[in-house]
Amino acid sequence: MSDAIGIRPSVGENTRRALETIGDHLIPEAHGMPSAGTMGVGTTQLDVVLASRPDLAPLLEGALADAKLDDIGDFVRRLEAEDPEAHGAVTLAIVAGYYMHPEVHELIGYPGQVPKDAQRLGEREIYQEGLMDLAAKVIERGPVYRPTPNPDETS
Amino acid sequence: MLRGGELYMGKRLPSVALARRRRQESHVATKQDRADVLIVGAGASGGIAARYLAEAGLSVVCLEQGRWHDRSEFRGTSPDWEITGRKQWFPNPTIRGLAQDYPLNEDETDIAPLMFNGVGGSLILYAGVWPRMLPSDFKVRTLDGVADDWPLTYEELQPYYERTEAQVGVSGLEGDPAYPPGAGPPLPPLPLGTGAMKIARAHDRLGWHWWPEPNAILSRPYQGRRPCVQSGTCQQGCNEGAKATTDLTHWPMAIDHGARLITGARVRRVVTENGLATGAEWLDEDGNEHFQSASVVVLAANSIGTARILLNSTTSAWPDGLANSSGLVGRRLMMHPFASVTGLFDENLESWQGQFGCSIESFEFYETDESRGFVRGAKWGLAPTGGPINMALPARAGESEWGPDHHLLFRERFGRGQSWGLFGEDLPNEDNRIEIDDTLTDPVGIPAPKVIYKVGENSRKLLDFHIEKASESMIEAGAHKVETDSLMRYSGWHLLGTARMGDDPATSVVDRWGRSHDIPNLYAVDGSVFVTSSGTNPTSTIAALALRTVEHMVEERYSQEVPV
Structure with a gap:
């Protein structure tokens, strides 16, 4: 995909570490879910994201290469206020890296966009139980369109 | 290509x-011979026009600035479908920034236009929703005292709706009482799914209209195409070919009948001589100049592209743009202000799947009720809510939550939502317009459009009312939480009205047959000819109008004035 928009995906170690740190702040380990950092949002999953979205690399590098992360929450808030595009790139890279991880898919019960076998779209799937009865009641309530003036006058 | x-x-x-x-x-x-008909744009209307004209035996050339797309390019079967859908396959050309696009100056518009440049046009990324306009939509001035009447009626267009529905393969349920009697969709409806059935039952209790949405997405194998597999990635391009796009439904037939489709061809201007169009100047991907001669020129470049070409085609005789004696070329742009109302339910509805596309629609509050404080109304269409990345990011109607509770909010939202999309009728306003930007150009130097558009007061009141009613719908259906987005910026799918049709040359650009009042062998067949926007998804009406226009063109071909 990188050829499609002509940018080589590349970010440095500082940027990767910053993404991992911010990722753990935004999506920490809690409620039975792992943190973003442990799911590789600064390492392997970042590479997965940048392979499809190389345009994010310069935005991440610009925002994070020299980032001071003493107060992560303050850094994220300032980034959002001062550079919304970079903030969007950082949150997208973290969220995408996290929610594209197969282990996270398993934990959230997401099988991916699984095509249903066309044969499964049988009568039972199309005409779900109660559909035609409900539709009949809509018809019973009568037309809801407004009749228009004599069509012959204008056609 | x-x-x-x-x-x-x-x-x-x-x-x-x-x-x-x-x-x-x-x-x-090597060969630049004269075509009977030159079509600019290979999208919905261009494809329909080309197929009909070629099958009628006319020589047809089409110039399309994009290219062919093979279904294997679409990302719907890849894990990255959600993130490429936010860039390379995003429907706004400014964000997408592909070589085949042209730039837009969007500094002065409340709504960002959405489109796609390629064979099939914006159909490549559209949702496939295919409702007709309602009878009242054609008589807004007569019925509600605002805007203008169309120079034709629903009844006049009805046969063309039925024929184009058969061409593209519409799935739906016959008998919707929102419309006068007539032939229903050729295919049974797509599955509604658990979420839509909950809302249908809620509307039954409320006594409100609902109906299975007609979609140009196959529920059954049809004319060599495979049916929908409910992947939910319609707006990233349909990997199955189940969603109707004219690269599948019309161009193969047009080409088989001799139509010549030239891709990578950017039209700079329509050329005229002695009051008639003689063809168009265009540039290829390397910037080489060409001229395509034609007896008749048909513009099918969408409401922005068509206005851009006309406004770029100035001459001493047409200093304000070609075919612009009315001064209305580029004006009355309508884009359908859009809001969404998302209900969150306790159970898992697997709302990342299904057609995307709509499952059901409602016209309950479509017609004018003056007690509401505004005129006209909105059509509602129910859609799933998307994949995990979409639901985790603070986008659309969602709130954001970071920190430990991010997981709780995500769990509450993911797979458990149903979303009413509300398309409000957008009244025409001459100040909403396309102009040619002073400095911006496309990659080969053709001046680019500037979009000037403000959402009107009627639209804001209309959306507020409909958000309230759609929220009632969700609560009655059992939603424990309702999230709303009152006006989405990236919602300008429906580009309409910049070369409106009408009987009076002083107040319209083209006549009731899509023919320029000023240049008798110049036609427009896309959404630019819309007089009013209706509150419905417009592709079915664009398709029906295009078929009606070219059929009339063929019927009248022996009296058509052409250059010598």
Whole structure:
């Protein structure tokens, strides 16, 4: 995909570490879910994201290469206020890296966009139980369109 | 152009068709003969026009600035479908920024236009929703005292709706009482799913209208195409070919009947001589200039592209843009202000799947009720809510939550939502317009459009009312939480009205047959001819109007004035 928009995906170690740190702040380990950092949002999953979205690399590098992360929450808030595009790139890279991880898919019960076998779209799937009865009641309530003036006058 | 392989419609191209395609491409640089009809734009209306005209025996050339797309390019079967859908396959050309696009100055618009440049046009990324306009939509001035009447009626267009529905393969349920009697969709409806059935039952209790949404997405195998597999990635391009796009439903037939489709061709201007169009100047991907001669020119470049071409085609006789004696070329742009109302339910509805596309629609509050404080109304369409990345990011109607509770909010939202999309009728306003930007150009130097558009007061009141009612719908259906987005910026799918039709040349650009009042062999067949926007998804009406226009063109061909 990188050829499609002509940018080589590349970010440095500082940027990767910053993404991992911010990722753990935004999506920490809690409620039975792992943190973003442990799911590789600064390492392997970042590479997965940048392979499809190389345009994010310069935005991440610009925002994070020299980032001071003493107060992560303050850094994220300032980034959002001062550079919304970079903030969007950082949150997208973290969220995408996290929610594209197969282990996270398993934990959230997401099988991916699984095509249903066309044969499964049988009568039972199309005409779900109660559909035609409900539709009949809509018809019973009568037309809801407004009749228009004599069509012959204008056609 | 079919690159990197010879697959087409999921199968290997027959050698004859392949040879024809190659002849066409090699033909481009060497032969510039006169066509009976030159079409600009290979999207919905261009495809429909080309097929009909070619099947009628006319020689047809189409100039399309994009290229062919093989279904294998679409990302719906890849894990990155959500993130490429936010860039390379995003429907706004400014964000997408592909070589085949042209830039837009969007500094002065409340709504960002959405479109796609390629064979099939914006259909490549549209949702496939295919409702007709309602009878009242054609008589807004007569019924509600605002805007203007169309110079035709629903009844006049109805046969063309039925014929184009058969061409594209619409799935739906016959008998919707929102419309006068007539032929229903050719295919049974797509599955509604658990979430839509909950809302249908809620509307039953409320006594409100609902109906299975007509979609140009196949519920059954149809004319060599495979049916929908409910992947929910319609707006990233349909990998199955189940969603109707004219690269599948019309161009193969047009090409088989001799139509010549030239891709990578950017039209700079329509050329005129002695009051008639003689063809168009265009530039190829390397910036080389060409001229395509034609007896008749048909613009099908969408409401922004068509206005751009006309406004760029100035001459001493037409200093304000070609065919612009009314001064209305580029004006009355309508884009359908859009809001969404998302209900969150306790149970898992697997709302990342299904057609995307709509499952059901409602016209309950579509018609004018003056007690509401505004005129006209909105159509509602119910859609799933998307994949995990979409639901985790603070987008659309969602709130954001970071920190430990991010997981709780995500769990509450993911797979458990249903979303009413509310398309409000957008009243025409001459100040909402396309102009030619002073400095911005496309990659080959053709001046680019500037979009000037403000959402009107009527639209804001209309959306507020409909958000309230759609929220009632969700609560009655059992939603424990309702999230709303009152006006989405990236919602300008429906580009309408910049070359409106009408009987009076002083107040319209084209006549009731899509023909320019000023240039008798120049036509527009896309959404630019819309007089009013209605509150419905417009593709079905664009398609029906295009078919009606070219059928009339063929019927009247012996009296058509053409250059000598």
